[in-house]
Amino acid sequence: MPVKDTLDALVVTLKNLFRKPVTVQYPKVHRPVPERFRGIFALTTNPETGEENCIGCKLCENICPSHVITVIPEKREGRNWAKEFYLDLGPCIFCELCVQVCPTDAIVMVKTNEVAFFTRDSLVLDKATLMENEKKYPLNWTTGSKLREMQAPPKPQRKPAPPKTEGPSQQKPPEKTKES
Numbered sequence: 001m002p003v004k005d006t007l008d009a010l011v012v013t014l015k016n017l018f019r020k021p022v023t024v025q026y027p028k029v030h031r032p033v034p035e036r037f038r039g040i041f042a043l044t045t046n047p048e049t050g051e052e053n054c055i056g057c058k059l060c061e062n063i064c065p066s067h068v069i070t071v072i073p074e075k076r077e078g079r080n081w082a083k084e085f086y087l088d089l090g091p092c093i094f095c096e097l098c099v100q101v102c103p104t105d106a107i108v109m110v111k112t113n114e115v116a117f118f119t120r121d122s123l124v125l126d127k128a129t130l131m132e133n134e135k136k137y138p139l140n141w142t143t144g145s146k147l148r149e150m151q152a153p154p155k156p157q158r159k160p161a162p163p164k165t166e167g168p169s170q171q172k173p174p175e176k177t178k179e180s
């Protein structure tokens with residue numbers, strides 16, 4: 001019946017008219033970004049020494065299922081570095097595996113969804129851009145160490161040791177009575 005259908009629709013409209021809106025007036029209002037939001041990437045530095053954390057080990061390059069990371073390592077000043085580092089955001093599937101395997105917590109993701117690129121070439125982040133991102137954006141909560149710790153299987157709980165029982169040789173001999 002058209003009248004009934006119209007009334008039903010009006011009831012739904014009226015119900016929603018007084019509901020609290022779920023949308024926000026972006027860009028005046030920003031929704032909080034979740035702690036583990038997988039945004040773009042950053043390369044971190046040691047806050048005490050200011051040295052780059054990346055040791056150019058290529059683990060991130062090897063684990064990446066999309067083959068979008070290229071690391072050119074070098075050795076100088078008694079340690080390993082990434083001489084060049086490229087990450088192509090175009091085919092990246094934001095799986096976070098590169099972050100998870102990094103032994104020095106050098107590569108991390110940032111908590112922002114407010115990045116835009118206008119050419120395909122600008123999707124390729126080089127080392128300088130990745131290092132700038134550490135200062136430019138808030139970092140995601142996760143690092144390789146934290147992810148590995150979180151995903152490690154629980155350690156088996158130790159069973160409590162059984163109470164010590166005295167063996168026959170340790171048992172006290174019965175006390176002698178006057179009659180015996």
Ligand code: SF4
Pocket residue numbers: 063064065066067068069087091092093094095096097098099
């Ligand atoms: S998030 Fe996944 S696909 Fe993207 S660079 Fe890291 S490992 Fe590769």
Ligand code: SF4
Pocket residue numbers: 053054055056057058059060061071082101102103104105106107
């Ligand atoms: S970012 Fe981490 S995993 Fe990748 S090369 Fe540097 S140290 Fe190795």
